[in-house]
Amino acid sequence: xxxKVYAEDGKTLEQQKGELVCxxxxxxxxxxFWSDEDGSQYRHAYFEKFPGVWAHGDYAQTTExxxxxxxxxxxxxxxxxxxxxxxxxxxxxVDRVPEVLVRVW
Numbered sequence: 001x002x003x004k005v006y007a008e009d010g011k012t013l014e015q016q017k018g019e020l021v022c023x024x025x026x027x028x029x030x031x032x033f034w035s036d037e038d039g040s041q042y043r044h045a046y047f048e049k050f051p052g053v054w055a056h057g058d059y060a061q062t063t064e065x066x067x068x069x070x071x072x073x074x075x076x077x078x079x080x081x082x083x084x085x086x087x088x089x090x091x092x093x094v095d096r097v098p099e100v101l102v103r104v105w
Contacts, residue, residue, distance in 0.1 A: 006055075017059055019058075021054060
């Protein structure tokens with residue numbers, strides 16, 4: 001996948017936190033949403049922020065060694081099936097699982 005990190009103005013960032021984007025089609029790209037007959041919801045969800053570029057909805061940063069750090073949702077909200085879930089709600093439940101290691105960077 002041809003992934004990059006973009007600033008709010010659509011310029012590529014190097015080793016700085018920004019929006020994770022894909023600048024070329026990839027094999028597993030969804031082709032649309034159920035019941036979105038004209039494709040407007042799909043385009044709004046992924047292509048509105050940077051026209052023609054897939055914006056994944058996560059913050060990321062490239063590293064000096066060519067790796068990538070994924071920080072999580074740029075809008076802090078997951079929306080599976082139209083039900084908005086804040087990341088704090090998920091972390092609150094995960095923190096209750098003793099087997100989950102908490103690492104402070």
